Amino acid sequence: MGLSKEQIAQRIAKEVKDKYYVNLGIGIPTLVANFVRDDISVEFQSENGILGMGPFPFEGEEDPDLINAGKQTITALPGASFFDSAMSFSMIRGQHVDLTILGAMEVSQNGDIANWKIPGKMVKGMGGAMDLVASAENIIVAMMHTNKAGASKILSECSLPLTGVNCVKKVVTNLAVMEIANGRFRLLERAPGVTVAEIQSATQGDLIVEGDIPEMTF
Amino acid sequence: MTFMFGGFGLSGIPENCIAELHRLNVTNVTCISNNAGIDNFGLGFLLQKHQIKKMISSYVGENAEFERQMLSGELEVELIPQGTLAQRCRAAQSGIPAFYTPAGYGTEVAEGKETRKFNGKWHVMEKAFEADFAFVKAWKGDIAGNLIFKGTARNFNPNMCGAAKITVAEVEELVPVGTLDPNEIHIPGIFVQRIFQGAKYEKRIEQLTVRKRN
Numbered sequence: 001m002g003l004s005k006e007q008i009a010q011r012i013a014k015e016v017k018d019k020y021y022v023n024l025g026i027g028i029p030t031l032v033a034n035f036v037r038d039d040i041s042v043e044f045q046s047e048n049g050i051l052g053m054g055p056f057p058f059e060g061e062e063d064p065d066l067i068n069a070g071k072q073t074i075t076a077l078p079g080a081s082f083f084d085s086a087m088s089f090s091m092i093r094g095q096h097v098d099l100t101i102l103g104a105m106e107v108s109q110n111g112d113i114a115n116w117k118i119p120g121k122m123v124k125g126m127g128g129a130m131d132l133v134a135s136a137e138n139i140i141v142a143m144m145h146t147n148k149a150g151a152s153k154i155l156s157e158c159s160l161p162l163t164g165v166n167c168v169k170k171v172v173t174n175l176a177v178m179e180i181a182n183g184r185f186r187l188l189e190r191a192p193g194v195t196v197a198e199i200q201s202a203t204q205g206d207l208i209v210e211g212d213i214p215e216m217t218f
Numbered sequence: 219m220t221f222m223f224g225g226f227g228l229s230g231i232p233e234n235c236i237a238e239l240h241r242l243n244v245t246n247v248t249c250i251s252n253n254a255g256i257d258n259f260g261l262g263f264l265l266q267k268h269q270i271k272k273m274i275s276s277y278v279g280e281n282a283e284f285e286r287q288m289l290s291g292e293l294e295v296e297l298i299p300q301g302t303l304a305q306r307c308r309a310a311q312s313g314i315p316a317f318y319t320p321a322g323y324g325t326e327v328a329e330g331k332e333t334r335k336f337n338g339k340w341h342v343m344e345k346a347f348e349a350d351f352a353f354v355k356a357w358k359g360d361i362a363g364n365l366i367f368k369g370t371a372r373n374f375n376p377n378m379c380g381a382a383k384i385t386v387a388e389v390e391e392l393v394p395v396g397t398l399d400p401n402e403i404h405i406p407g408i409f410v411q412r413i414f415q416g417a418k419y420e421k422r423i424e425q426l427t428v429r430k431r432n
Contacts, residue, residue: 047300048226049370059428064229064421065357065369071227071280071424082369084376084404085226085252086308089301093319112324116297123288123297124279130327131301134320165324 001198002174002191003216008142010035010218012101012172015140021045023092023132025102026070028142032101043079045097047088047128052080069128092128093135100136102129104143104168106158109205111168111180113141114160126163133164145173145202152204154178154185175199177216184208189216219244222307222352222378223251223261227424230371231260234388234416235353240264248272250347252303252374254284259422268292274347276300280424298327302344304374309346310381311409316345349382355416356405359389360398363407372404380409388416 003011009031016022016032018040024030033055036042044053046068053068054075062073076082091097106114113133116126133139146152154171171178176199177189186208190199192215200207221239225231239247240263247270254273255261264270265283272294278284287293298306299321309317318341322328332343354375357368365387367375379385392415 046370048229049373056427056429058431062423062426062428063369064423065371067227067229067370067424069226071229072427073423073425074427076369082367082372084367084372085300085304085374086377089304093301093321123285123295125275125277125297126299126327127277128300130299130325131319131321134299134323162325 002145002194004174006031007218008172008174011177011216012140012142013037014218015170016040016042016099018042020098021051021091021096022099022101023047023097025100025129025132027103029101029103030070032142045088045091046074047085047092049083049085049088050074050076050080051083051091052077054080089128089131092131095135095137097136098138100132100139101142102132102139104141104153106153106155106160107141107143107168107171108155108158109180109185110183111166112158113163113168114158115163117161119161129163133167136167139168139170141168141171143171143173145175145199152202154203154205156205175202178207186210187213189214191216219246219351220248220250220349222347222349222382223249224352224354224373224375224378225260226252226370226373228256228260228422230355230367230373230375231255232353232355232386232388233260233419234414235386236260236263239269240267243267243269245269246271248274250274250303250307250349252276252300254278254281256280256424257283259420265293272296274298274303276303304377306344306347307374307377307381310348311377311379314346316343318343347381350384352378352380352382352385354378354385354387356387356389358391358393358398359387359410359413360393360395360407361413362395363387363410363413364398364403365389365405365410366398366402367404376405379405384411385409386412388414390416390419
């Protein structure tokens, strides 16, 4: 039901503004780069040490010394720069990055996020996510509204180990765009063809619905 | 012994140092490295021979043997935020015993650590690493230990130089003193105690992603 992962990325791309420095997490966030308007100027930062990240290289031009945080081969655009990891996180913690887009396993109504560990099942690590969520002013979470079994991932309280507390301001899922304010989710937009009632039943946390909720546009 | 290893994924790892540590069968090692290699390359080599006692990393996916050893309790693992990892190297390099960072506040990473509020926001105190050897990889270096890195193979390598008692740098090209332009040196030789030219570089790609030509 609702949007595909590409469509979630496409909707989030509308939040990317001219002159922004943007950090994209692994998964759906990586797809956002494909949908950013080409009449604006945006620089993508990858925390392993590049600002001005470009698209994947042409076949045969891949360089093992040029990868992104997902360890994928990439290219550097004109004006790009390379730097070490400490400087990369100076950009992040120092709030020089304008927008951070990352995935999540769960978010809660007070803005907590969990995305690095499922006890007893999966422990991959937090990578740069804890630094990003602790410092970024402008964080958008890209995720599916429910898990494969249909249980809500938009919660009153996260059940998984936290990545950060009270940090998420906006969530874009396959069903809805929501903001988090004053300890609650607030419904801003719904995916085409999805009703408010369907969003409410897929949301376990407190969800404020006020007035007519418009359909998303892309 | 505690070793630092530069590299992000398989990019910029000290391949030749790892191969030699594998050959020497150095065991009981605590590794400080952002990642743990893959099953058959990088630090994965040392894991397969059970040379590693403990890993301090930020992200350890992509390695089945690592996961097996961790879940069975054979391998001790400390996961820390990537920016904290970099800064703990930098603190060790620059004589700063500890620092405060907002990363990890309110999570299990902050458990047992001192916390303090600055400008209305909570921070966690993190300490400089203490390590015996730092193994780093650079693109070019000279006999004086001056280093130049390439692309995103730079990553943690410069931050680990001088962050351990002894820093061992391996380079793709070792040149005589005076060959490198002083303006272009990333790490001055004062941070490097040993340097050698690697015999060969395999430079494996972890995730090959390309686009088609039109």
